[in-house]
Amino acid sequence: MLAKTHQLIQRKTGRLMTAISLLGAAPDTGNLGVSALSRAVAISIKARIPNLDLCIFDNGRGLRRGNLQVGSEQWPIRMCGLSNSRRIYRRESIANMLLSQILPGIKNPGVHTLAQSRAVLDISGGDSFTDLYGPRRFSLISGPKQIALREQRPLILLPQTYGPFRNKKSRAQAADIVRRCHSAWARDRHSFEILSELLGPEFDPRRHHCGVDVAFLLPAMAPANMDRRIRSWLDGEQGEVVGLNVSGLIFNGGNDAARQYGIVANYPMVLQQLVERLLAETDVNILLIPHVQVSPDECESDLRACRHLLQRLGPRVAGRVKILDGEYNEMEIKWVIARLGWFCGTRMHATIAALSSGVPTAAIAYSDKTRGVFATCNQQEQVFDPRTLDSGDLLDAVYQAFQCRNSLRVPLSEQLPEVMAQAHQQMDKIAGDCISA
Secondary structure, eight states: OHHHHHHHHHHHHTTSOEEEEEESOOTTSSBHHHHHHHHHHHHHHHHHOTTEEEEEEESSSSEEEEEEEETTEEEEEEEEEOBOOSOTTSTTBHHHHHHHHHSTTSOOHHHHHHHTOSEEEEOTTTTOBSSTTOHHHHHHHHHHHHHHHHTTOOEEEEEEOBOOOOSHHHHHHHHHHHHHSSEEEESSHHHHHHHHHHHGGGOOTTTEEEOOOGGGGOOOOOOSSOOHHHHHHHTTTTSOEEEEOOOHHHHTTHHHHHHHHTOOSOHHHHHHHHHHHHHHHOOOEEEEOOOBOOOTTSTTOHHHHHHHHHHHHOGGGTTTEEEOOSOOOHHHHHHHHTTOSEEEESSHHHHHHHHTTTOOEEEEOSSHHHHHHHHTTTOGGGEEOTTTSOHHHHHHHHHHHHHTHHHHHHHHHHHHHHHHHHHHHHHHHHHHHHHHO
8 A cells, every 4th residue: 555655746746845833742841741742743654645745833933944864864855933922923823824824915935835835734732632621722723723724735634533622613513624634533533523523414425534643653762761670671781660650730739730621630649649559569660650740830741740749759669660751752751661670650742652662551541542542452441530539449459450561561562552553544544645635
């Protein structure tokens, strides 16, 4: 299938560059899950459209040249700023873009880039096409889609989560977008059902598809620099190593975060007791792995949460619990996770890095999206919801998942080839649509 796609692309494009824009996948957020989506899409599309001229919309200023680094290879790309700034005079603000579409005298580089694109891809950060995070966030996610549609560009919604939509107005806007787009993909069966509901009688199986999360295609890359003690752990020199991803959003947010997301379990206490139980009852070493790399001053910081967890555990655990501290990109983090005996995460794309590497994985998840993605690999029973489980039940469930890790390895490895094949096939279809749209 991939070879046929290559032939189709070469026949239709010749030596001309094929301009594609990518929205909703800014690689500069500090969230390695979004970065994983951005890089996985870029690499997959580049492999299928060799003469690709890709522009990724990010949080920077203006239109710039950049490079996509994959191992020792670099590909030239373009970057274009996009924000929901109230400073309407800034070219990267959505307000300025919308105004430029009304007043042709205002030249906006972002709108011009979209207008010149053969197709516009949009992934909404994987899970942000919802009004769950408030109207301002919804306008940041929906606005660029509407701009692309006003420019009459083929808009392809990449595999993502749809909803929930609590407000009638935002639901109507979302329904209008998915009905007018060239094609739309959901990344799991549950999201596909929501997408189908939004489309209503306009659902078309030729345009609307159920796929898998594109981060399954993210390559792993060994870090250039790593603490030698952690490297010796990962090389198996000191026994089995398991990994734990701590969500700064929930750990640092305390009671406010628990109320906002309906969490009944005491998340910090459960993680502390999980680590203490692993240390007391097993010989494993434990690696704490941040997956959102923002300033430790910010509540979202996973590194801050890991440090606080280590403080709660006390100095006696220093020889068996370490933090993966340092600047690692999403491919390097995946390389680390792939060398673990078991992994438990709250950040969903941290768990996808594990699942896609064949590592038995559990998730502590306060969103339905995680269960849907785990179901892709028939691992949905390894998702544990702190909204419905109290602290004791959550601790017991996750620890039991650890104990069953070896029995999960073979079923996961047997399912992965099918998932990876589906991921490649959907990118074949998407790349073909970019050319034929």
